[in-house]
Structure formats: C-alpha cells, structure tokens
Amino acid sequence: MSDASPMIEVRDLAKSYGRVEAVRGVSLAVRRGEAQFVIGPSGCGKSTFLRCINLLEEPSAGWLRVGDTVIEFGRHRLSAREQARHRSQVGMVFQQFHLFPHMTALQNVMEGLVTVKRTDRHEARRQAELLLEKVGLADKRDVYPRHLSGGQAQRVAIARALAMQPRVLLLDEVTSALDPELVGEVLEVIRQLTLEGMTMILVTHEMAFAREVAHRIVFMDEGQIVESGTAEEVLDHPRNPRLQSFLRRFRR
Amino acid sequence: MEYGWDFSVVLLRPGNWLRGFLVTMIYAIATTGAGLLLGLVCGILLLSRHALLVSPVHLYVEFFRSTPLLIQIVWFYYALPVVIGLTIPAWLAAGLGLTLYMGAFSAEIFRAGIISIEKGQWQAARALGMMPVQLMRRVILPQAVRRMVPPFVNQSVLQLKNTSLLSVVAVPDLMYTGTLLVSETFRPLEIYTSLAIFYFIILYPLQRLAKSLEQRDDV
Numbered sequence: 001m002s003d004a005s006p007m008i009e010v011r012d013l014a015k016s017y018g019r020v021e022a023v024r025g026v027s028l029a030v031r032r033g034e035a036q037f038v039i040g041p042s043g044c045g046k047s048t049f050l051r052c053i054n055l056l057e058e059p060s061a062g063w064l065r066v067g068d069t070v071i072e073f074g075r076h077r078l079s080a081r082e083q084a085r086h087r088s089q090v091g092m093v094f095q096q097f098h099l100f101p102h103m104t105a106l107q108n109v110m111e112g113l114v115t116v117k118r119t120d121r122h123e124a125r126r127q128a129e130l131l132l133e134k135v136g137l138a139d140k141r142d143v144y145p146r147h148l149s150g151g152q153a154q155r156v157a158i159a160r161a162l163a164m165q166p167r168v169l170l171l172d173e174v175t176s177a178l179d180p181e182l183v184g185e186v187l188e189v190i191r192q193l194t195l196e197g198m199t200m201i202l203v204t205h206e207m208a209f210a211r212e213v214a215h216r217i218v219f220m221d222e223g224q225i226v227e228s229g230t231a232e233e234v235l236d237h238p239r240n241p242r243l244q245s246f247l248r249r250f251r252r
Numbered sequence: 253m254e255y256g257w258d259f260s261v262v263l264l265r266p267g268n269w270l271r272g273f274l275v276t277m278i279y280a281i282a283t284t285g286a287g288l289l290l291g292l293v294c295g296i297l298l299l300s301r302h303a304l305l306v307s308p309v310h311l312y313v314e315f316f317r318s319t320p321l322l323i324q325i326v327w328f329y330y331a332l333p334v335v336i337g338l339t340i341p342a343w344l345a346a347g348l349g350l351t352l353y354m355g356a357f358s359a360e361i362f363r364a365g366i367i368s369i370e371k372g373q374w375q376a377a378r379a380l381g382m383m384p385v386q387l388m389r390r391v392i393l394p395q396a397v398r399r400m401v402p403p404f405v406n407q408s409v410l411q412l413k414n415t416s417l418l419s420v421v422a423v424p425d426l427m428y429t430g431t432l433l434v435s436e437t438f439r440p441l442e443i444y445t446s447l448a449i450f451y452f453i454i455l456y457p458l459q460r461l462a463k464s465l466e467q468r469d470d471v
Contacts (some may be wrong), residue, residue: 084378085379087378087381091379092375094379116382159374
C-alpha cells in the first residue's frame with residue numbers, strides 16, 4: 001500500500017433500522033496521518049456512520065477498507081472473529097468514556113494489549129505507562145475511574161484506544177460530556193495526535209478546534225455527506241444552504 | 253393453664269441430630285452449588301439471540317419459579333418414576349427438585365446481573381477487539397458478579413431453609429429428625445423452637461456476610 005492511497009476508504013455505506021435510513025450512501029477517504037472532521041446537526045447520522053466504521057453498528061450495505069482489509073456489507077453477516085479482528089485495528093473513543101470501572105487507569109490501558117493482542121504483561125505494562133505519560137496522567141496509573149475527572153477519564157480512554165496501535169482512531173463527540181473547563185486538556189491531547197500523524201475521524205461540535213486542526217471537514221445532513229473540503233472551504237465559504245444555516249445556528 | 257416446658261427432650265438423640273445437621277448442610281451446599289452452575293448456563297442461554305435456545309430455558313425457569321418447591325420435590329419422588337418408568341431414590345428426587353429450583357432462580361439472577369451492565373461497557377470491550385467470551389470474562393462478569401452477590405446470598409439462605417422440605421420424602425435432614433422426635437416425645441413446642449434457633453444460628457452469620465459485602469464498595 002503506497003502512502004498516496006487512503007488509509008481508510010468508505011464507499012456507499014448505508015445503515016437502516018427497518019425503514020429508517022440513518023446513513024444513506026456515504027463515501028469517504030482518509031489519508032494516512034489525516035484528521036478528518038465530521039460535523040452536522042444532531043440526528044444527521046454522523047455518530048451512526050462512525051460506529052459503522054468499527055462495526056458497532058453493522059452497515060446494511062456498502063464497502064469499507066482499512067489498511068489492506070476490505071469488508072463488503074450486505075452479503076453475509078461477519079463472524080465474531082472477523083468483527084473482532086477489524087475492531088482491533090480501529091480505535092474508538094466514546095462521548096461517555098466507558099472506562100472499565102473495575103480496573104485502574106493503567107489496567108484499562110493494558111487490557112486490550114493483554115487480552116486481545118496477547119502481549120506479555122511486562123511489555124503491556126511498559127507500553128501502558130508510556131501512554132499514560134503521553135496523555136499527562138502518569139501519576140494516576142493506580143487510580144480507579146470513578147476517582148478521575150471527566151477530562152482525565154477521557155484521556156485514559158484515548159490512551160486505551162491508542163494502546164492497540166490502531167490504523168485509524170475514531171472519536172465520537174469526545175468532549176461533549178465534559179465540563180467546559182475540562183475540554184481543553186482533551187483537545188490538547190488530540191492536537192498532539194494530529195501532529196504525530198495519527199489518522200483520525202472525529203465527530204465533533206468543536207468548530208474552533210476543527211478549524212484549527214482539521215485536514216478536511218465533511219458536513220453530514222439527513223444521513224448523507226452534503227459538502228466536504230478544507231476547513232476554510234467548509235467553514236468560511238459554505239455553498240450548500242443547509243450547511244450555511246447549520247453554521248449560522250452554530251455561531252449564534 | 254401453665255405449660256410445663258421441658259427442653260431436655262431435645263437432647264435425646266444427639267446422633268440423629270448430628271446426622272440431620274450433616275444431611276441439611278450437604279444438601280444445602282451441593283444443591284446450591286449445582287443450582288448455581290445450572291443457573292449460569294441457563295442465564296447465559298436466556299441472553300442468547302436464538303429463540304430455539306431461549307424458549308425452553310425460559311419455560312423451565314418460569315415454571316420452577318412459579319410453582320411451590322414442595323410440589324416439585326413430591327413430584328420428582330412420586331410422579332417422575334411413573335413417567336420415566338424408573339424408580340429413583342428419595343435422596344436423588346429431593347436433590348433434583350432443590351437443584352432445579354435453585355437453578356431457575358439463579359438463572360434469573362445471572363441474566364438480570366449481566367444485562368444490568370451498561371451498554372457502553374459492551375461497546376468499549378468490543379471496540380478493543382474482544383471476542384464475545386473475552387468480553388464476558390474480562391469486562392462484563394467481573395462487574396456483574398459484584399452486583400449478583402447480594403441476591404445470591406439471599407437465595408442461598410432461602411435454599412438452606414428450603415431443605416426442610418426434604419422431610420416430606422423422608423430424607424433424614426434436621427427437620428425430619430425433629431419431626432421424628434416429636435412423634436416420640438410429644439413435645440413439638442420445645443423441639444420446633446429449638447430447631448428454629450438452630451437454623452438461625454447457621455444462617456445468621458451468612459446474612460451478616462451478605463450485608464458486609466453489600467456495603468463494600470472497593471473495586
């Protein structure tokens with residue numbers, strides 16, 4: 001795989017629940033090291049789309065490639081093993097963190113390495129410690145999640161996802177559940193990741209942050225990508241009327 | 253009219269009491285253990301997506317939860333041999349009844365405990381790439397078991413008291429020993445009072461343990 005070909009590619013991805021079509025034929029390509037932002041009104045299908053990429057929702061139709069693994073949907077159900085293998089290469093960070101409450105911060109970060117990757121415990125611990133240091137929480141390694149602030153918990157969750165060395169990291173409104181004063185520390189970690197060349201897809205409402213670090217922004221509405229481009233194109237020179245009105249509402 | 257209490261009759265048959273105590277404890281422990289295992293399997297089956305697996309288990313669980321244990325024990329002893337054309341000894345019939353009864357209640361405790369874990373935990377474990385068995389073992393069960401402990405202790409306490417129903421099919425447990433002694437001495441007040449105290453002495457520590465486990469919140 002050459003550097004020029006996208007790290008992750010989605011074609012005509014669709015997800016419907018009965019007759020409700022949440023995602024209606026979305027295509028997207030993210031190059032290695034690119035941070036692509038997905039914005040849109042609530043209920044536009046952007047979170048569902050993100051969850052389709054790591055199969056937390058099984059798409060009804062479409063085609064997905066991550067690295068050199070291709071998955072075609074709608075033909076047959078994927079086996080548990082196929083799903084697990086795919087997910088281990090796609091990191092996910094949730095709005096509500098979802099740390100494992102019965103494990104310390106360090107154990108949370110080690111868990112994927114030990115259980116899924118079968119990494120030797122010593123090595124897993126070493127890597128987890130480095131990651132906690134990277135997100136600025138080396139001193140919280142033995143703390144249980146309920147004693148962490150939202151911002152700290154979310155940084156542990158990012159470290160937990162990074163431990164798997166995913167090809168792409170999906171971030172689903174990761175600052176939406178945080179108190180305003182805690183948003184900055186999480187964005188700082190993500191900013192650092194963009195500088196290090198982590199391939200990412202972020203669903204967010206943080207427009208200022210998107211403007212600052214996004215390589216590309218796509219605007220979704222009613223289950224489809226309506227407009228996409230650079231931050232400047234999408235945020236400053238929106239062409240689509242729905243995007244224009246979305247941004248207007250946002251600025252108010 | 254004054255009743256002349258005479259508790260000395262209680263001590264008439266120490267050997268029988270010891271046997272009764274052992275029988276009660278063995279039944280309580282064995283049928284609780286076997287019932288838990290059965291309940292774990294059934295609880296997990298209840299959560300499966302295959303209707304073919306769920307329906308029979310569901311039927312079993314609801315049937316045994318909704319009928320008196322006394323009838324179940326009697327039925328296993330008297331009716332099962334007629335149905336399968338095979339006599340089974342009283343100890344086995346009684347054990348079977350108690351085990352299936354415990355199994356039905358534990359299945360429900362397991363099922364309820366597992367589904368009480370938030371969706372996000374399942375999703376986070378899946379997102380790491382865990383297989384279903386790993387997800388259960390590493391993420392869901394450790395949290396669920398903690399929530400299951402109080403209802404399980406509760407059910408075990410009931411189970412030990414329910415062993416007293418063994419006496420109806422002449423399994424020589426504590427209750428049966430007492431009943432025999434009553435027919436020998438005509439002193440039901442003293443004997444049943446003593447029996448109640450005896451059950452209390454066995455179960456009170458268990459209840460305390462359950463309480464202290466409930467109050468523990470270390471992870």
